[in-house]
Amino acid sequence: MYALCDQRSFYASCEAVFRPDIRGQAICVLSNNDGCVVALNDQAKAAGVKKFEPFFKQRQLIQRAGVHTFSSNYALYDNISSRIMKTLQDHTPSVEIYSIDEGFCDLSGIPAEDLKPLGRSLRQTVWNEQRIPCGVSIAPTKTIAKLGQYATKKIPKIDGVAVLTHPHQWEWLARRVPVAEVWGVGRRLNATLTSMGVVSAHDLALLDKSLARKIGGLPLARTIRELNGEPCIPMELNPPNKQQIICSRSFGTKLYQLEDVLESVSTFASRAAEKLRSQDSLAGRVSVWLMAGQHQRAGLSEASSVNLPGGSDDSRRIAREAVAIAKRLYRPGGRYIKAGVELVDIRPREFWQMDLLNREGETNKSLMPVVDKINRIYGRDTVMLARQSGASRFSMKQEFLSKSYLSKWNEIPVISC
Known part of the structure; x- marks a missing residue:
């Protein structure tokens, strides 16, 4: 026998966990950059809020009905x-x-x-x-x-x-x-x-x-x-490793400067490498794409990729290659609205054969695990690549973001007795 435990209106319910004052009231949660309504509870549905509809079209309805609105807080x-x-x-x-x-x-x-x-x-x-x-x-x-x-x-x-x-x-x-x-x-x-x-x-x-x-x-x-009652789908207690890792995001504001675009690509490459290390795999190829706004000469989207001989999970190497690609794709005058980094040709570490002509990555093998451990203990980006320092300039628009009650010391709930 199998039991399926399905959490009700999960994102909306999470927002009410540390806000007992809004439990039982209408709640909706928005997508990245506060674009669309992606989650809502029964009370918000009764108020007429539509799932997957753009937020700007429903904003007046949401405000008039008193629906509590939150930006996506994935960490929570x-x-x-x-x-x-x-x-x-x-x-x-x-x-x-x-x-x-x-x-x-x-x-x-x-x-x-x-x-x-x-x-x-x-x-x-x-x-x-x-x-x-x-x-x-x-x-x-x-x-x-x-x-x-x-x-x-x-x-x-x-x-x-x-x-x-x-x-x-x-x-x-x-x-x-x-x-x-x-x-x-x-x-x-x-x-x-x-x-x-x-x-x-x-x-x-x-x-x-x-x-x-x-x-x-x-x-x-x-x-x-x-x-008809015949079990055909077994339990997957150990999910298979990902064969493709993508880290991409639409920017909160359009980016015009090359340095801002490179900072975003470096950040996404580092995030992808972190996911790669979590499953103890190496990637043999990295791809980058840049997407510009419509109605401009810079084109809508461009992409390119390079091989990583011998495979790699090192954030420094992957980010360096991704940045080099982004430099080639960048066009002055472009209004860039999105970028992404993709890792493919992913295999378990033990199945990779080292490249005799390119032995990069064989030294300092312990550096990345140490960085990951520090970031797990003290919070993401406690240690990061130097080029990531300006990441706030391309962060998502999150006008209604709730606190990170469980992951930031300065946002832990305080009870006054």
Whole structure:
């Protein structure tokens, strides 16, 4: 059996954790540079706020309805997510972290009569320890567990816990769930299935498997088997290493000067190298792209890349190569709105063969791990490349950013007694 713990309106709920004065009120969270509404709670939906709609179009509505607005605070969300996943790991045999707000728990060996009490205990413990509301759905397959989340949201009397242990239970639910809500059914596949008369999850469960393979390949056939109670998707306790690492961002203001562009590229290269080291891999190629504003002679986007002979995870080397590329791409007079750095040809360190003609990186192998350790203990950018010092000039627009309650000493909540 699997349990899926899904945090409700996670970003919005995180913003209310250290603000008990706004709990139960309408909250929305904006995307990078405060562009679009990317998260909102039920109260904000009731006020008429639309998800994925530009903020400037809804600003008057949001202000008139008294909706509390926040810029994305990813450090806070990641810290709270890590604590929730630790709670799940403490109370279940094993946990697969599926996303920042979802975790699959393996409940193998737990008696059937204990499943519902366990689900209620998980839900209550997450609330007691982190003040984040969540729904818990328990089923014999991960796809049915995903389906169960529909019930935790739409059926109030089950009080956020759905236990689907028998076929008649998940079949009853599947008849009421649109096929678009099934895990793995995207927009295009949904349109194809709907045109064939497959409008509910139950219709999909009855679809012929050979026909399903023609329409959606093995993934759709596997989904159908899962909907019929046959486990086909195992737990991934150790997610595979990334084969591509991208660090990019739209700037809070347009950049005109070469030095500002190079500082942004150096920062993104350093961030990408840090992610690369976290999985103990080396990259064999680095790419850089610059995007300029529309309606100008400098062109909309340019990109280039170079090889890293022998592979590298050294922020200094990767940033140096990225900066050299950016210098070639830069055009005077351009109004640059975005830049990005991409690392590819990524392989585990032990699988790399050193380049006999380029032995750069064999010395000072311990430097980067020491830098990472210092930054983990004392905060990001405690130690950084010299060119990163002006990063504030291209930082994101975050007009409504909340405090970093869990990651900055000067922003730790203060209680006055």
